[in-house]
Amino acid sequence: MKRILWISILLFTGLLQMHGQCSIQISGVVLDQHDQTPLDFSTIYIQETGKGTLADSLGAYTLKGLCPGKVTLVCSHIGCDPLTISLMLSRDTILNFYPEHHVELLDQVITTAPRVAEAPAQTRTQLSGQELERLQGRSLARMLESVSGVSMVQTGPGIAKPMIHGLVGNRVLIVQNDVRQEGQQWGMDHAPEIDPTMAGSMTVIKGAEGVRYGPEAIGGVILIKPDPLPRSPGLKGTLMTHLQTNGRGGKIAGQLSGGFKRPGWGWRATGSAHLLGDQQAPGYILSNTGLQEWGFSAQSGYTGHKGTVDLYYSFYKATFGILRAAHIGNLSDLQAAISADEPWIQKPFTYEILNPRQKVLHHLAKLEASRKVSAMWTLKGRYSLQIDERQEFDIRRGDRDQIPALDLTIITQQGEVLAEHRPWRHFLGTLGSSVQYQSNYNISGTGVQPLIPNFSTTTVSLFGFERYTRPAYDLEAGLRGDYRVLRTAVFDSLDQVIYPTFNWFNLSGTLGGTYRFTPAWQATFQLASAFRAPGAHELFSNGLHHATASLEIGDDQLQIERSLKTVLTLKMDRPLFKAGISGYINPINNFIYLRPTGDYALTIRGAFPVFQYIQTDALLAGADLDIALVIRPWLTYSGQAALLWSDDRRQEEPLFGMPPTQFNHRMKVHTPAGGDKSSWSLEISVRHVMRQHQAPSYDYAPAPDGYTLVGMVGEWQKGNLRVNIGVDNLFNQSYRDYLDRLRYFADAPGRNGFVKCFYHF
Amino acid sequence: MNKLFFYPALFLGFTLLITGCAKDPDPVNESELITSVTMTWTPQGSGAPVLFQFKDLDGPGGAAPTIISGALDANATYTVSMALLNEAVTPAININQEILDEGPEHQFFFATTQGISLSFSYDDTDTNGAPIGLETTMLTGAAATGKLQVTLRHGLDKGAAGVAQGDITNAGGETDLQVEFDLVIQ
Numbered sequence: 001m002k003r004i005l006w007i008s009i010l011l012f013t014g015l016l017q018m019h020g021q022c023s024i025q026i027s028g029v030v031l032d033q034h035d036q037t038p039l040d041f042s043t044i045y046i047q048e049t050g051k052g053t054l055a056d057s058l059g060a061y062t063l064k065g066l067c068p069g070k071v072t073l074v075c076s077h078i079g080c081d082p083l084t085i086s087l088m089l090s091r092d093t094i095l096n097f098y099p100e101h102h103v104e105l106l107d108q109v110i111t112t113a114p115r116v117a118e119a120p121a122q123t124r125t126q127l128s129g130q131e132l133e134r135l136q137g138r139s140l141a142r143m144l145e146s147v148s149g150v151s152m153v154q155t156g157p158g159i160a161k162p163m164i165h166g167l168v169g170n171r172v173l174i175v176q177n178d179v180r181q182e183g184q185q186w187g188m189d190h191a192p193e194i195d196p197t198m199a200g201s202m203t204v205i206k207g208a209e210g211v212r213y214g215p216e217a218i219g220g221v222i223l224i225k226p227d228p229l230p231r232s233p234g235l236k237g238t239l240m241t242h243l244q245t246n247g248r249g250g251k252i253a254g255q256l257s258g259g260f261k262r263p264g265w266g267w268r269a270t271g272s273a274h275l276l277g278d279q280q281a282p283g284y285i286l287s288n289t290g291l292q293e294w295g296f297s298a299q300s301g302y303t304g305h306k307g308t309v310d311l312y313y314s315f316y317k318a319t320f321g322i323l324r325a326a327h328i329g330n331l332s333d334l335q336a337a338i339s340a341d342e343p344w345i346q347k348p349f350t351y352e353i354l355n356p357r358q359k360v361l362h363h364l365a366k367l368e369a370s371r372k373v374s375a376m377w378t379l380k381g382r383y384s385l386q387i388d389e390r391q392e393f394d395i396r397r398g399d400r401d402q403i404p405a406l407d408l409t410i411i412t413q414q415g416e417v418l419a420e421h422r423p424w425r426h427f428l429g430t431l432g433s434s435v436q437y438q439s440n441y442n443i444s445g446t447g448v449q450p451l452i453p454n455f456s457t458t459t460v461s462l463f464g465f466e467r468y469t470r471p472a473y474d475l476e477a478g479l480r481g482d483y484r485v486l487r488t489a490v491f492d493s494l495d496q497v498i499y500p501t502f503n504w505f506n507l508s509g510t511l512g513g514t515y516r517f518t519p520a521w522q523a524t525f526q527l528a529s530a531f532r533a534p535g536a537h538e539l540f541s542n543g544l545h546h547a548t549a550s551l552e553i554g555d556d557q558l559q560i561e562r563s564l565k566t567v568l569t570l571k572m573d574r575p576l577f578k579a580g581i582s583g584y585i586n587p588i589n590n591f592i593y594l595r596p597t598g599d600y601a602l603t604i605r606g607a608f609p610v611f612q613y614i615q616t617d618a619l620l621a622g623a624d625l626d627i628a629l630v631i632r633p634w635l636t637y638s639g640q641a642a643l644l645w646s647d648d649r650r651q652e653e654p655l656f657g658m659p660p661t662q663f664n665h666r667m668k669v670h671t672p673a674g675g676d677k678s679s680w681s682l683e684i685s686v687r688h689v690m691r692q693h694q695a696p697s698y699d700y701a702p703a704p705d706g707y708t709l710v711g712m713v714g715e716w717q718k719g720n721l722r723v724n725i726g727v728d729n730l731f732n733q734s735y736r737d738y739l740d741r742l743r744y745f746a747d748a749p750g751r752n753g754f755v756k757c758f759y760h761f
Numbered sequence: 762m763n764k765l766f767f768y769p770a771l772f773l774g775f776t777l778l779i780t781g782c783a784k785d786p787d788p789v790n791e792s793e794l795i796t797s798v799t800m801t802w803t804p805q806g807s808g809a810p811v812l813f814q815f816k817d818l819d820g821p822g823g824a825a826p827t828i829i830s831g832a833l834d835a836n837a838t839y840t841v842s843m844a845l846l847n848e849a850v851t852p853a854i855n856i857n858q859e860i861l862d863e864g865p866e867h868q869f870f871f872a873t874t875q876g877i878s879l880s881f882s883y884d885d886t887d888t889n890g891a892p893i894g895l896e897t898t899m900l901t902g903a904a905a906t907g908k909l910q911v912t913l914r915h916g917l918d919k920g921a922a923g924v925a926q927g928d929i930t931n932a933g934g935e936t937d938l939q940v941e942f943d944l945v946i947q
Contacts, residue, residue: 329915329936344933395916397793397937398859444787449820454784489783497785544821551822603821604795606939 022067024089028096030059030075039099041423042077043471047084047575050518052471072575074519075099123524123569123582128201133758134715134724137242137251140196144222147204148640149582149624151659154740155189157247157279157749158291158320159358162192163739164206165584166620166644166658167219170535174222175213177299177312179366182412182438183388186452186537188741193362193388195295195316197240197253197272200227206584206624208565210508210530211463211478214434218530218563218588229266229301229310233259239759246728246752247276247290248349267300277351278321282734282750287347288324288354293317307371307378316362321353326745327395327546330606334549334744338701343746355401361389380418387411394448394546406451407443412436429466435459440536451545452537455488465510476526478510484533490540502539504560506531524569534558538592538613544603545611551601552594553612561615563588578628584621591618591648593656596698616650620658634671640664646694653696660692660706660738678718685711692738701744707735724756790850794820797846798911798940802831802839802899811839813909815940818848830942835904840884841897843869843911845938857895860913867937868919869894870912870929877944878902879909881927891919892927906945913938 030042038059045052046063048071055061071089075097076082083099125147127135135143141152141160151163164172174181174192183193196202203223210217230236235258243250253272259265274293279286294317301310325343328334337344363386370380388411391404416434421427441454465478486502512526541554569582595614600607622644629637641663646655663686670681687710692703713726732751736743800813811833817826833839845856860867864887871894873879881899883892894913917934919925924932 327935329934330939332939333936395935397856397863397915400793439784441784442786444789447790447792449789449791450786454786456783487783489785491786491788495788499783542822553822601822602817602826604798604815604817604826604938604940605821605936608821 022065024066024068025062025064025092026066026071026073026089026095027060027062027092028094030055030061030077030097030099032099039077041426042075042097042099044073044075044097045471045519047072047074047519050520052519054471123206123526123567123584124203125206126201126203130722132199132202133240133722134713134756136197136240136253137244137754137756138196140192140194140224143196144202144204146664148626148664149206149622149642150204151642151662151739153188153657154737154742156323156326156740156742156746157286157289158276159189159191159322161185161188161190162222163659164204164220164222165586165622166646166655167586168657170216171219171532172222173209173213173217173220174224176224176314176364177226177366178368178382179364179384179386179414180214180436181364182386182410182414182436183360183362184390184408184410186535189322189358190390191318191320191360193316193318193360194224195270195272195293195297195314196224197251197255197295198226198270198297198314199224201225206582207510207512207526207567208528208530208563208586209510210528211465211480211510214436214461214480215459215482215484215506215530216532218532218561218565218586226268226270226297226299226312227257229268229299229303230257230259231264231266231303233261237761239761240757242754242756244276244752244754246749247279249276249290249351250274250754251293253295264302264304265300266303268298270297271295275351278347278349279749280349281747282732283747284342284346285349286323286746286749287343287345288321288357290321290351290353292319292353305372308369310366310368312364312366312368314362314364316360318358318360319353320358320360322356322358323742323746324354324356326742327356328549329546331549331608332606334700338744355393355395357393359389359391359393359404361387363387376421376424378420378422380416380420382414382416382418384414385412386414400447404443404446405448407446408440408450408452409443410438410440412438423469426469427466428469429464431464432462434461434463436461449543451541451543452535453488453490453540455486455536457484457486459484471516473513473515475513476510477512480508482506482508482531486533486536488536488540500539500556502533504533506533506560506562520572520574522571522573524567524571526567527564528567529562529564531563532561534560534592534613541613544605544608548611549608550594550596550611551603551608553597553610555613558592558613558615559590561588561590561592576630578626580626581623582625583623586620588618588620590615591655593618595651616648618655619647619649620655621645634669636668636670638666638668648696651696654694656696656699657739658692658694660694660703661690663688678716680717681715683713683715685713687711689737695738703738704736704743707733707737709733709735720760722758724754726754726756728752728754791820792847792850792854794847794849795845795856795938796820796848797844798938799844799846800911800942801842801844802833803841804834805838805840808834813942815942816848820849828940828942830909830944832945832947833901835901835946837901839899839901841881841899843895845913860893860895864893865889865891865919866916867893868914868917868924868932869897870914870927870932871897871899872910872912872929873944874907877905877907877909877946879944879946883925883927887919889919891925894927901946904947906943909942909944911938911940911942912936 030039040057042055072086139160141162144150144162145152152160154160205221209221237256240253251274255270257268272295277290279289297314299312324345366384368382392406394405414436418432420430436459439456442450461482463480468475484504492498508529510528514524516522539556541552545552565586567584571580594611597610599610625641627639646658665686668683671679688708690706695703710730711728798815802811811831813830847854881897884896914934915937917932921931
């Protein structure tokens with residue numbers, strides 16, 4: 001978030017008389033970049049010594065008794081990106097700050113990287129700028145996997161879902177440009193319907209942020225936001241190409257943005273195409289694992305001092321192939337596939353995607369406006385419409401290959417009204433109400449009994465949160481009430497349509513704080529509750545799930561799932577050494593999951609194990625560790641570790657599908673960046689995933705062995721052009737990942753070489 | 762402040778007007794379902810045919826299937842024909858025709874528990890001349906009791922070793938049907 005572009009700095013060094021040791025003074029004012037209004041009560045502190053001060057109501061500040069030498073000043077104000085300025089201090093200095101003060105107060109507070117006076121009491125990690133760009137070309141979940149504590153649940157190479165601290169799918173909320181993403185997320189093979197190239201930043205919130213973002217954020221929240229729109233004329237753009245050897249394809253994406261003649265108005269358009277053929281495991285082709293993805297987004301808006309308007313539309317379309325050998329008829333087929341070393345169907349490489357495959361289409365349209373209604377309050381309104389279509393094609397008898405076996409459309413409308421107040425006696429807060437109406441229905445003509453019934457949900461919510469900010473600490477508290485009605489339409493035993501209706505009311509709350517011991521050290525604590533109402537599939541499933549060779553039975557007596565997650569984070573931020581450790585404990589009441597009953601149902605395809613959705617009290621606890629070291633000016637190391645322990649407290653055994661312990665190491669050699677000169681770097685990464693020892697006994701196959709992958713990427717940059725050349729899985733290691741649903745059938749992909757070019761203009 | 766709460770109140774009022782309801786489901790004809798498998802054992806020479814039948818009219822889950830089988834004569838030759846139906850819809854769909862139409866993708870296999878002597882040969886062929894198994898000839902051995910397992914594979918490799926002779930080991934493909942009958946040879 002170092003948007004140096006937006007920052008203008010005026011630096012005057014007065015030719016005053018020399019002072020003795022440690023009596024130098026820095027003074028100046030903090031003014032809004034646009035209208036030069038004083039930004040009162042900004043925090044200015046010196047990173048090296050931790051000394052700081054608050055600007056007065058006119059934005060003026062003075063720091064006294066400073067020693068000569070290098071100092072790094074950090075100026076921050078609520079609603080602004082923090083400014084960092086380094087200078088060599090030798091005499092009294094006048095230094096004025098001109099931060100860009102955002103009118104979108106709330107968003108700013110919610111979505112920027114943690115910094116003094118801005119750090120919300122949540123453990124969050126943000127990917128943006130070049131760091132994000134380097135990850136582009138991969139799936140959304142793969143990109144987010146670079147954040148410690150985030151793992152990926154896959155269905156083969158193409159389909160991946162992000163998992164936060166062991167929770168996935170309906171328990172992780174994805175927010176695209178401030179709109180809760182609503183698609184089909186109940187299946188493990190349902191990848192989020194988002195094109196990651198529209199993102200200017202991706203933020204992972206590891207706390208259970210149910211208060212701000214609403215139901216289902218039990219595991220955490222992923223915020224995906226485009227960059228702010230330009231406000232002045234001038235055309236800018238980015239072009240990316242990514243080519244890779246494994247799958248023999250790649251991705252091309254572009255972005256154009258500009259401003260209109262009328263000041264404050266801007267626009268942006270993004271587009272991408274992603275094409276991959278069959279991927280290759282060491283030794284064999286993973287037949288039918290290709291993918292085709294298209295994304296498009298357009299946005300236009302106005303940002304002024306009095307208010308904002310934002311209109312956004314995004315479109316996503318994808319076809320995913322599912323490994324052909326993973327399609328099985330019954331339990332003995334599954335057992336045969338597990339005991340075989342290689343998948344039983346291997347065909348020559350092709351780009352063609354045959355059945356089983358998925359076709360997904362997602363539209364999102366949003367209109368948002370905010371207006372300053374008084375010196376204190378800003379009102380914001382938001383309306384969004386999402387249409388999500390999912391078709392799944394199975395291997396079928398007769399001429400039914402072109403008829404989807406599952407054909408679902410889900411239409412979601414959301415409306416939100418927020419009232420945000422500016423800092424008042426160090427308090428900053430928001431009151432809000434939202435309504436969501438969702439209708440999900442099966443398109444007829446599939447010739448297959450639908451897995452989930454037609455349903456509609458209405459959710460009405462009221463929420464509010466306040467933050468109290470002082471230079472040394474922040475405190476935060478919030479409360480939310482949600483009322484949800486789920487209406488379903490199902491056939492009863494006499495083939496009459498009945499409408500079972502469910503009502504849930506839930507209160508959730510959050511309490512947290514950040515304490516800054518010194519500018520380099522800070523601790524964050526958060527206690528947050530969130531809930532998830534049972535999904536229609538959990539209530540009403542009743543049928544054969546071919547992909548897992550099991551008969552799945554729902555339970556319409558299921559209760560709300562509630563979690564109370566505590567996260568404690570300790571961070572150290574020094575120029576040469578950064579470290580963060582965060583520990584969490586997440587007890588989840590009435591955790592819903594599928595468990596084998598031990599019974600077998602006899603069908604015409606043979607006997608199938610019966611699985612039922614049951615509830616338990618689950619306990620998840622773990623820790624994430626991040627370290628970054630500057631060993632030499634040209635050599636850096638960064639490391640990550642993630643551990644998770646799980647317990648099904650009613651059954652007294654671990655939970656199924658929890659991420660194993662993993663370690664990531666990166667060593668990077670680089671030349672100094674910047675200027676017109678070209679710069680380069682070379683990075684070697686080692687990823688070690690241990691075997692999941694904490695696996696429940698009812699899995700079809702034991703957890704696969706741990707593995708170590710080595711990757712390498714070189715980067716060359718000159719001016720606006722950046723080129724990355726690299727190799728994933730350098731040693732073509734054969735491995736299976738515990739979180740990959742296709743681990744029963746085939747190895748994960750092998751070596752992959754790639755070339756990625758970024759051109760900014 | 763009144764103005765401040767006016768909009769949220771208006772908004773909440775609006776939401777009460779949303780009276781959402783779930784769309785009525787359309788009845789689904791499970792066109793692909795196989796509900797009934799009937800094996801008709803016609804003794805060569807004289808004698809009444811023997812019927813083996815597996816019926817699960819409500820498909821997977823729900824009510825348990827009904828299975829009947831009869832006694833076969835020892836050391837006899839039977840002409841066996843399979844009849845596959847979907848009786849969950851009216852009129853019932855004859856699945857045999859679908860299997861014949863996609864002959865190269867389908868094949869039946871027959872296996873017995875140990876100690877039973879039952880050999881079979883395919884009497885029908887697909888367009889490539891490979892067996893399907895809707896029509897077979899079975900030879901019973903000495904008197905014994907056990908189980909007979911009938912498997913229909915889809916998308917298998919008919920060229921693999923032993924498959925044309927009725928050995929399922931290398932067949933691959935996925936199972937469309939797998940039923941077990943009590944087998945009494947007397």
